[in-house]
Amino acid sequence: MKTVALFGATGSIGGSALDVIGRHPDRFRVGVLSANRNVEALADLCARHKPDVAIIADDALRDPLAAALRSRGLTTQAAAGEDALEQAAVDSRVDIVIAAIVGAAGLRSTLVAARAGKRLLLANKESAVMAGPLLRMALREGGGELIPIDSEHNALFQCLPPQHDSGAMPGVRKLWLTASGGPFRGRGRDDLRHVTPDQACAHPKWRMGRKISVDSATLMNKGLEVIEAHVLFGLDADAIEVVVHPQSMVHSLVEYVDGSFLAQLGQPDMRIAIAHALAWPERIEAGVSPLDPRTLSLQFEPPDVETFRCLALARQALRAGGDAPMLLNAANEAAVAAFLEGALPFLGIPDVIEAVLTELPPQAVVDVDSLLERDLTARRAAQRMIRERGPSAVSHQT
Numbered sequence: 001m002k003t004v005a006l007f008g009a010t011g012s013i014g015g016s017a018l019d020v021i022g023r024h025p026d027r028f029r030v031g032v033l034s035a036n037r038n039v040e041a042l043a044d045l046c047a048r049h050k051p052d053v054a055i056i057a058d059d060a061l062r063d064p065l066a067a068a069l070r071s072r073g074l075t076t077q078a079a080a081g082e083d084a085l086e087q088a089a090v091d092s093r094v095d096i097v098i099a100a101i102v103g104a105a106g107l108r109s110t111l112v113a114a115r116a117g118k119r120l121l122l123a124n125k126e127s128a129v130m131a132g133p134l135l136r137m138a139l140r141e142g143g144g145e146l147i148p149i150d151s152e153h154n155a156l157f158q159c160l161p162p163q164h165d166s167g168a169m170p171g172v173r174k175l176w177l178t179a180s181g182g183p184f185r186g187r188g189r190d191d192l193r194h195v196t197p198d199q200a201c202a203h204p205k206w207r208m209g210r211k212i213s214v215d216s217a218t219l220m221n222k223g224l225e226v227i228e229a230h231v232l233f234g235l236d237a238d239a240i241e242v243v244v245h246p247q248s249m250v251h252s253l254v255e256y257v258d259g260s261f262l263a264q265l266g267q268p269d270m271r272i273a274i275a276h277a278l279a280w281p282e283r284i285e286a287g288v289s290p291l292d293p294r295t296l297s298l299q300f301e302p303p304d305v306e307t308f309r310c311l312a313l314a315r316q317a318l319r320a321g322g323d324a325p326m327l328l329n330a331a332n333e334a335a336v337a338a339f340l341e342g343a344l345p346f347l348g349i350p351d352v353i354e355a356v357l358t359e360l361p362p363q364a365v366v367d368v369d370s371l372l373e374r375d376l377t378a379r380r381a382a383q384r385m386i387r388e389r390g391p392s393a394v395s396h397q398t
Contacts, residue, residue, distance in 0.1 A: 033046060050074070097121065117143045171256050178250050183203060192347055218310045220353075
């Protein structure tokens with residue numbers, strides 16, 4: 001029996017994880033659930049899964065959470081804030097930590113779990129993007145075991161040979177990340193000048209939160225995944241490719257030097273990756289209907305990096321090194337939030353990111369505190385640029 005701490009329980013990843021865990025009560029139990037601000041949703045999950053601890057991000061909501069738990073007759077302890085997440089991550093009763101908090105907010109608890117030697121199921125790609133060197137160091141120091149549960153990186157994990165201590169991948173030529181193309185695949189820049197948040201969030205294949213859905217629409221999600229693949233698997237940017245695959249059945253491919261490709265296929269359902277990571281190296285049922293290979297028709301095409309410039313900007317940040325990937329992520333989070341609020345046009349997202357990368361030269365990644373200070377600097381710069389552009393601004397690119 002393994003005890004799981006699920007950070008980000010009320011999101012889409014959290015829901016998928018709880019579904020898989022609930023199918024295997026003889027193997028897994030929920031010890032900790034966390035959420036950002038949704039007290040009632042967190043309390044409802046606690047009534048269903050009976051964790052030892054429930055954590056709400058906002059300290060001011062601890063008492064309302066405690067009251068909501070009592071009203072449901074639960075003995076679950078209410079806790080709040082970053083310290084509570086870190087305490088849960090190091091708790092000796094916890095075997096597995098699922099890091100599914102979106103954005104920079106999940107960084108500290110992810111690093112603490114890695115340093116505590118837990119099996120870390122990483123959905124929070126921003127932790128790898130922002131603090132790749134720190135994440136690798138934490139895993140080495142604590143002996144933690146990281147298994148990605150982003151569908152693309154989990155697919156790579158399944159198709160790659162066992163890594164050597166040096167991190168070398170003998171025989172591997174390239175990693176190929178697949179992209180659905182998002183809701184605007186095939187459209188040109190003129191078609192995207194008046195895109196609404198609801199249109200950008202209408203993903204054709206995956207059910208995701210609004211921020212991640214916008215990242216898919218801009219192809220920034222693939223840019224972040226290129227950086228994450230570099231951090232997780234150690235290959236250079238030139239050995240990590242992106243290919244658009246609108247059916248979303250092939251989740252990634254590994255190209256070997258002998259000309260072979262290994263690919264992982266499955267329904268576009270996060271429960272497959274989560275079940276794999278929870279039980280690895282075993283396989284367990286995930287509640288997902290299998291593919292029928294007799295009906296598959298697979299299509300692949302190159303991404304349009306001129307229209308969707310975020311992918312190229314992410315590669316630029318990876319090659320720049322230091323904390324440039326963190327600056328990219330911070331600027332993107334600020335720009336996407338502004339777009340969702342109606343304060344920035346869709347085509348303004350890459351403009352803001354590019355301007356931040358130009359204004360702030362990269363610095364070395366030293367520790368979490370200095371990294372978060374730079375993160376705040378990048379966000380403030382992005383917010384200033386957003387105010388200067390305004391909601392009616394259009395991209396300077398033609």
